[in-house]
Amino acid sequence: MNTFSIVFLVALFASFGVEFWLARRQAASVLGHRDRVPEAFAAALSLAAHQKAADYTLAKLKVQKVAQFFHLILLLGFTLGGGIAALDRGLALLKLGPIAHGTALILATLFLLALLELPLSIYQTFVVEEKFGFNRTTFAQFVKDLSLQAILGLVLGAPLVALVLWVMEHAGQSWWLLAWAILMGFSLLMSWAWPTWIAPLFNRFTPLEDTELKARIQRLLERCGFHSQGIFVMDGSRRSGHGNAYFTGLGRYKRIVFFDTLLAALDPEELEAVLAHELGHFKRRHVLKLLLVNAGLSFISLALLGWLAGETWFYQGLGVPRPSAAAAILLFILIAPVFGAFLKPILAAVQRSYEFEADAFAASLTRSEALIRALVKLYRDNAATLTPDPLYAAFHYSHPPAAIRIAHLKRTPAK
Template identity: 55%
Template sequence: MPEALSNLNPALLLTSVFALALVASVLLRLWLSSRQIRHVVQHRGSVPAAFADNISLAAHQKAADYTVAKSQVGMLELAWSTATLMAWTLLGGLDTLNQALLSWLGGGMVQQLALLTGFVLIGGLLDLPFSLYQTFVIEERFGFNKMTWRLWLGDLLKSSLLGLLIGLPLASLILWLMGSTGRFWWLWAWGSWMGFSLLMMVIFPTFIAPLFNKFQPLEDEALKTRVTALMQRCGFSAKGLFVMDGSRRSAHGNAYFTGFGAAKRVVFFDTLLNKLSPDEVDAVLAHELGHFKHRHILKRLVGVFGFSLAGFALLGWVSGQVWFFAGLGVQPSLTGANDALALLLFMLVVPVFSFFVSPLMASMSRRHEFEADAYAVAQTDGHALSSALLKLYEDNASTLTPDPVFANFYYSHPPASERLVRLGT
């Protein structure tokens, strides 16, 4: 009885803190979304003066309507995800699933893997309606969706199969480390996770991405010559220049670097090449090169490594505390392993608290974008970069009038007005 009482107060404290953090985060998210919708609607009637010569009123209003539609669906999705989070935790959903699998399979690795798999499958099914609505209603309404039902189903099957082939062995390794390597299992698990992450950076562009998209070598010799000269001027090497058939799924355009070390690739969406001039493509690529030149990718990678190490260390501590499970609506086994339960509870709860530091991460990302823009201007033509950004804002229906508070909290890229002012255009 004294032991039970000693575990009661920490459990109640965790329940209270979690509930308060969840309520606070939901209210803050709803307030921010309401501000965004209200601000965008208020400025829908006219194009901001700085963009009046380049953006039509019709394009501006389309971007406003697109932003509002996504925000409204996002608010509904927030309500749904909050309800499912409560159902999994404090209302006992995860505990019910765990007990059912224990009675069916008994304890052991198979039961723990079944718990992880069942959670992922149920969670995916619960999220499916919003994913479908976003793709086949919102994106379709605004002319962006190019996905067919057959293609969508194929993507779903391939991603599910990949999840099983990659996720189950990784989960088995983590669970084995948790149960077999002593009190510092979390250090071994962190090392395994980091090794896996680095491995995925190498194999993803070569083996996984081609399962979903076609990547053809860039055939435009004039553009290839320009791009190669730019990369040489910037001291950057890549394994190849590729064009991806992004138009099979969406009308949105993009360009990115992928891979790690010798496996780095430059990838252009075909939609991007169809919309931008060679000078503009040069400027966009120079911006991406700026991220590498300023070591933004490395800095983010180091940050991920550091935060994940802290996360695994915290998980290593709370996974051995009865109050951690009890405070989140789960009855842990007193004789068997609770490792899968600990992993799932940790993944469910941490985002509730990490949400409050997201403005810091967004601010750092915006600073990196400004630095990459400055590098692009130094290497190419600033007017070409401004022109490319305006085309991308228009073609992707990105609002030119976001709410400042919303943008400061969420935006990983600076709003158009701030970005173009920095570029001097």
């Protein structure tokens, strides 16, 4: 161990301690308000629905706390515990070339981490989600999805990792600049390819057939000047009872997607209001702004990695005696969330401000009462708690808490 080992351990246990403390606050807040529907929702939600949301939130918090503790153990095991170093030695027996060895080390480590955390995912899906009536996937579908994700990860990830490792080995001290450009290019490529080529591997997307609703949506799109490749319905009910709607794609390949569960839950006016909210993100350039923020954070991260990759104390402080490009990438991937955890409230606050802006935009095009009705139905149907702890929400909520969001909408000037 060296000084960086101590810095890492302090940051790790500090972030874990904060998360554990926040989870306890969240549980206390939800449990403390379980037996009474908040006054603002008393006319729209039954006590039974409110209590279901509370119990669902508490059940997820229990899994979350176990997952955080287990992840801490795995992180220590793969770093200071010598897990990465052991895998490195094992793969060395295959006598692969430097790029192939490094690619195998990165992919094998990430695969093992995912495999070890898989039981918690199974428990969340087939115990927690099942208990509260949300799970609709079969175990066969679950395995099929995992297998497909693994294949895509290998087909897409292996060449990308190998290319970045080659750049690290051959592009000199400024390799990280080229690596950053490659990663940004890959990200844009995936944004283009996802709706057309990748998402259909997991779900079925069919054009919206409801002519009345489609005409209503088309009129809204024309008022906003939004052009898309089409309006599609996704069979989200194959896996879950949760509802959602989103935009995907870039440029003229943009798509509007509704979950079939959402179409079943909301009336046409409410669906129009939800779509107007999503259009607000487009008109206020939130997607572009978040892309630029992510690009900036990636730039800083790659610059930091470019420096750390040349420092022996970085490897030795994290349990890896033999420096290498692959080890540098792996260690950085594993520890970045530890040090980045304290940025969560800043990024979450930015995202919540975008939600307020999108709500205001929706209220300018549709009736705010329709969006409020839609939100209340979504909170009810998704069993979202109405009484989160303010500090927990500040760290973890990308959307404003229900009571604050609806109060803000009620103050927004009507259409």
